[in-house]
Amino acid sequence: MSKGQATKEAILDEAVGIASRVGFNGLTIGQLAESTGMSKSGLFAHFRSKEALQLETLERGRERFTDLVIRPTLSAPRGVERVRTLFESWLTWETAALEGGCVFVAGSVEYDDQPGPMRDALVRNQQDWADFIATVAGTAVSEGHFRADLDLQQFTFTLQGLMYAYHHSARLLRDPRALDLTRAALEQLLEASAA
Numbered sequence: 001m002s003k004g005q006a007t008k009e010a011i012l013d014e015a016v017g018i019a020s021r022v023g024f025n026g027l028t029i030g031q032l033a034e035s036t037g038m039s040k041s042g043l044f045a046h047f048r049s050k051e052a053l054q055l056e057t058l059e060r061g062r063e064r065f066t067d068l069v070i071r072p073t074l075s076a077p078r079g080v081e082r083v084r085t086l087f088e089s090w091l092t093w094e095t096a097a098l099e100g101g102c103v104f105v106a107g108s109v110e111y112d113d114q115p116g117p118m119r120d121a122l123v124r125n126q127q128d129w130a131d132f133i134a135t136v137a138g139t140a141v142s143e144g145h146f147r148a149d150l151d152l153q154q155f156t157f158t159l160q161g162l163m164y165a166y167h168h169s170a171r172l173l174r175d176p177r178a179l180d181l182t183r184a185a186l187e188q189l190l191e192a193s194a195a
Contacts (some may be wrong), residue, residue, distance in 0.1 A: 020100035
């Protein structure tokens, strides 16, 4: 990796952190300049617009998500263990990787009713994530851990619902039971899905 590429990745990592805390609409070139110690003009040369900064930040978030959630999940044994790893890896992403939590959850709230390139990119990311969850759950079916008639779309919807509920309960409500409640709900989902 070139020095320029490494610098840009470091800038985008900082941008992902800011977006996690204040949202993508709150992410500005000026704020990023202050946070990184770079000049606004230097950052403008990298991104050219706030929207370009937001889109590249979202893409960098996707790369980090792949490293922290997708790859560990795919390294786990097929079946229910892979489903558990997916969930635990997502919890790590939500709780430890970023100070403000999942940028995709934050972005989904910001852009759900705002047409444009950011919404389109978020929709693609969320559809890919849902497809990944369904595929992982499908391996649990094919391994005989989940029942053969499991509705993978319903399983995916429910698991994502648990993730969003955790984010809401832990981040907004600061409920000290959020993690325990979410883990209990996961166990109920896995039990209901078991072969």
